[in-house]
Amino acid sequence: MDVIKEFFKRDRFSNLVGIELLEVKQGYACAKLKIEPHHLNGFRVVQGGVLFTLADVVCAAASNSEGELAVSISASIHYIKSGREGTTLFAEGKRTCANTKLSSYDIVISNDNDEKLASFQGLVYHKKTTLEEVIRLHPD
Amino acid sequence: MDVIKEFFKRDRFSNLVGIELLEVKQGYACAKLKIEPHHLNGFRVVQGGVLFTLADVVCAAASNSEGELAVSISASIHYIKSGREGTTLFAEGKRTCANTKLSSYDIVISNDNDEKLASFQGLVYHKKTTLEEVIRLHPD
Amino acid sequence: MDVIKEFFKRDRFSNLVGIELLEVKQGYACAKLKIEPHHLNGFRVVQGGVLFTLADVVCAAASNSEGELAVSISASIHYIKSGREGTTLFAEGKRTCANTKLSSYDIVISNDNDEKLASFQGLVYHKKTTLEEVIRLHPD
Amino acid sequence: MDVIKEFFKRDRFSNLVGIELLEVKQGYACAKLKIEPHHLNGFRVVQGGVLFTLADVVCAAASNSEGELAVSISASIHYIKSGREGTTLFAEGKRTCANTKLSSYDIVISNDNDEKLASFQGLVYHKKTTLEEVIRLHPD
Numbered sequence: 001m002d003v004i005k006e007f008f009k010r011d012r013f014s015n016l017v018g019i020e021l022l023e024v025k026q027g028y029a030c031a032k033l034k035i036e037p038h039h040l041n042g043f044r045v046v047q048g049g050v051l052f053t054l055a056d057v058v059c060a061a062a063s064n065s066e067g068e069l070a071v072s073i074s075a076s077i078h079y080i081k082s083g084r085e086g087t088t089l090f091a092e093g094k095r096t097c098a099n100t101k102l103s104s105y106d107i108v109i110s111n112d113n114d115e116k117l118a119s120f121q122g123l124v125y126h127k128k129t130t131l132e133e134v135i136r137l138h139p140d
Numbered sequence: 141m142d143v144i145k146e147f148f149k150r151d152r153f154s155n156l157v158g159i160e161l162l163e164v165k166q167g168y169a170c171a172k173l174k175i176e177p178h179h180l181n182g183f184r185v186v187q188g189g190v191l192f193t194l195a196d197v198v199c200a201a202a203s204n205s206e207g208e209l210a211v212s213i214s215a216s217i218h219y220i221k222s223g224r225e226g227t228t229l230f231a232e233g234k235r236t237c238a239n240t241k242l243s244s245y246d247i248v249i250s251n252d253n254d255e256k257l258a259s260f261q262g263l264v265y266h267k268k269t270t271l272e273e274v275i276r277l278h279p280d
Numbered sequence: 281m282d283v284i285k286e287f288f289k290r291d292r293f294s295n296l297v298g299i300e301l302l303e304v305k306q307g308y309a310c311a312k313l314k315i316e317p318h319h320l321n322g323f324r325v326v327q328g329g330v331l332f333t334l335a336d337v338v339c340a341a342a343s344n345s346e347g348e349l350a351v352s353i354s355a356s357i358h359y360i361k362s363g364r365e366g367t368t369l370f371a372e373g374k375r376t377c378a379n380t381k382l383s384s385y386d387i388v389i390s391n392d393n394d395e396k397l398a399s400f401q402g403l404v405y406h407k408k409t410t411l412e413e414v415i416r417l418h419p420d
Numbered sequence: 421m422d423v424i425k426e427f428f429k430r431d432r433f434s435n436l437v438g439i440e441l442l443e444v445k446q447g448y449a450c451a452k453l454k455i456e457p458h459h460l461n462g463f464r465v466v467q468g469g470v471l472f473t474l475a476d477v478v479c480a481a482a483s484n485s486e487g488e489l490a491v492s493i494s495a496s497i498h499y500i501k502s503g504r505e506g507t508t509l510f511a512e513g514k515r516t517c518a519n520t521k522l523s524s525y526d527i528v529i530s531n532d533n534d535e536k537l538a539s540f541q542g543l544v545y546h547k548k549t550t551l552e553e554v555i556r557l558h559p560d
Binding site: 147148150151152153154155156157177178179180181182183184186187188189190192193196197200209211212213214215216217218219271274275278 | 287288291295296336355
């Protein structure tokens with residue numbers, strides 16, 4: 001899984017947001033994010049794009065977990081409870097269905113009080129390239 | 141759970157399609173459908189609307205499982221493998237997130253060879269009415 | 281467009297539901313459905329699977345409109361108003377985005393009072409097969 | 421529309437990402453984003469969360485355009501083409517369906533070459549609070 005972790009260190013937007021990838025296993029990943037003031041929207045709760053990005057990083061890690069490039073083609077999210085400043089959010093998810101080209105992932109976002117905030121479903125397309133080739137072609 | 145089962149007997153479209161509700165527990169349901177020629181599309185695989193309706197019935201049963209009316213407001217589906225004539229499909233799912241008004245459900249459709257065909261995510265709105273009242277107001 | 285119309289005559293589930301394809305142009309389609317008692321759910325409004333199937337047929341027609349096989353891989357729907365018995369529903373939609381393999385469609389369902397009932401978004405994968413080949417390989 | 425623009429100046433995550441709201445009218449909005457290195461993922465294309473957040477800001481602006489608080493409850497996105505560093509992306513969208521509590525929006529993301537990159541569909545819940553009250557209750 002080392003290539004995955006190296007790969008996600010290269011994800012600049014995920015770094016800007018502050019997402020920390022905690023674990024990656026075959027078809028599974030989890031990540032966390034401590035909520036800071038810059039994650040809030042005009043209502044002073046966590047902006048929807050923050051929740052989406054947190055889940056999307058988990059979907060990307062789980063779908064690339066075999067070391068072959070997978071790209072997201074569709075995703076949906078349901079927002080059930082608001083995220084608050086000062087809490088830490090966790091996203092965890094796994095592959096539910098797959099064929100040779102497509103796979104689908106269910107991801108749930110929780111807070112540090114174990115309340116479920118949002119549910120995310122992602123669909124990815126598996127390319128015939130390894131992550132190592134991508135890193136070699138696009139060095140930093 | 142008897143009111144739920146009575147309620148789903150009243151679902152005429154689900155009956156037209158031939159869906160059989162197998163089990164309903166709090167926040168959980170499963171159903172099955174034997175694939176007949178009238179479930180196929182022009183490519184001779186199960187029409188997407190059949191898969192969607194099968195998952196939707198499970199979502200409706202799970203979300204109405206406490207006997208209070210819940211109505212679907214949003215749903216998404218990922219199609220991974222085709223369903224075939226002569227097989228039996230199963231949909232099973234549960235609540236993943238809830239607040240006092242909204243709840244979200246993850247449902248997976250499998251065939252009788254235990255292959256996962258599709259993944260569905262549903263969002264419902266909980267109304268302040270019981271299923272018994274709905275049945276009383278709209279008798280057959 | 282004749283091959284498309286022939287193709288949709290072969291869609292047995294769409295025929296069971298009673299959907300009538302009205303028009304197909306490049307990347308565009310519309311269809312209608314007269315609501316009968318067998319389209320209703322246990323609340324006596326149009327079942328979600330009926331609305332989904334109506335929009336899905338439009339998505340399939342629009343995405344197959346060039347005569348090359350396109351298969352649905354993801355779809356989502358938002359339900360805004362209920363459909364009622366005795367009304368006629370219309371679904372109309374068009375391609376919004378495309379690359380050589382994937383394309384996306386926005387479809388809106390209205391009733392005969394021109395009220396918008398639901399919004400659907402579909403994603404399809406374009407295969408390297410023509411509809412004529414599919415019909416030849418799977419004759420009735 | 422001045423209260424909307426003030427409201428979006430308060431959206432700290434949108435500011436962090438660098439999104440500029442260009443126009444808001446009743447049920448309509450558009451926004452732009454110049455793609456910088458910090459918007460990229462490990463494949464050196466625009467991260468999915470960036471595209472989602474850009475569309476989500478347009479959905480939020482369009483749905484709050486009457487000055488009454490609307491909160492996002494569900495969203496889905498289809499990714500068709502990649503966004504590239506150095507380009508400027510635009511998101512534009514409008515309300516397609518509404519009842520007194522819920523409304524749905526279709527949003528398309530394009531680049532400065534007028535290529536369509538992604539299609540987004542958002543569902544919001546309308547609360548009985550004005551944006552002015554929200555700003556008054558949560559001053560900066």
